[in-house]
Amino acid sequence: MLSQIVYLHWLSFSKLSHTPSLPIALPFSHQEPKLRHSNSAPKQAIAEERVHFLIHIVFLKVQSLSTNMLHLTKGRVGCLLSKRAVVGLTNSGARMSSHSHHEVSDQVDMSQPMYWDRLDTPLPDRAWNDVLDSKDKSLKEKEKGPWTALSKEEKIALYRLKFNHTYPEMKRPSHEWKTVIGGMFIFFGITGLVVFWQGHYVYPPQPHTFGEEWQAKQIQRMLDMRVNPIEGFSAKWDYKNKQWK
Known part of the structure; x- marks a missing residue:
């Protein structure tokens, strides 16, 4: 494309050297000033004008290509960032909506009721296990009757259908502090080895x-x-x- 434009302008400029009054139509948004010279001008001056004219054309073409590439790059980066943000929000919502089989769906409808275990929200929007088998359905039907007819195991099973964790289970301290302390000791140990190695093999004697x-x-x-x-x-x-x- 660039070679064709240069060739066309070269032909136009060649005609211009014989017909000074002929204007040059450029494929750009502005009109180049007319180049005028007398028939008695030296050939060297004409050649220099042609070289400057070609350099100007090449510069405009490179500038146009650079601008287009910059806009294209910005558009692609913005689209990629927006896609990643949407994917992150979708994955986080899917994890919140996982059911008793701990399956994470690819997409989740945020307008549907959600389940979560929180101390400040004792009653989530939906039950923990909303997919009931025949045994669970019969137990739910028995729940509608007097609770004195339910055994302790059946009451616990009904609770587990409704909730995933009890309050003592949610308040139970985790053992994550052991991992943190172990990581700190490993870091300090590696740092001490590096300092010892530098003192013996890197730094000069006192x-x-x-x-x-x-x-x-x-x-x-x-x-x-x-x-x-x-x-x-x-x-x-x-x-x-x-x-x-």
Whole structure:
């Protein structure tokens, strides 16, 4: 496409060199100024004008392609982000709507009643197990009669049809803190190994000025020079008894 446009403009410019009054129609939104030169102009000047004209055409074409690619990239990125957001919301809603078989559906209708285990919501919008078999249906029919005829096991089974967890089960502390503490100790152990390895194989040995003998000589030199004798270092030294005050 670019080569065809350049070729057409080259032909138009060639005709322009013979007919100065002929305008050039560009396939762009603006009209290029007319190039005028006399028949007596040198051939070198004409060639330079043609080169500048071709460079201008190529620059406009590259600018147009870059703008189109930028708009296309922005559109694709925005579409991808919106799709991911919708998928995340759908998956989270599907997990909330999972039933007793712990199956997660691909899509969920948020307008339908939902089930959740929360301490501040004792009665969810729907029952935990809404798919009943023949045994569960007979138990639900028996529930409509006097509850004194129900056994303890049947009452528990009816509760499990309605709710997934009891309040003591929801308040039961988890063992997640053990995982957190274990992860912290593993991190500290790896950090200690890295520090130990760096101290032996990465960092250079300590200079001699860090030695106890050198520091003792340095302190003695500061005392001999009477550094800060009023309220500083030397003021805390008893020069008569040769000891610290």
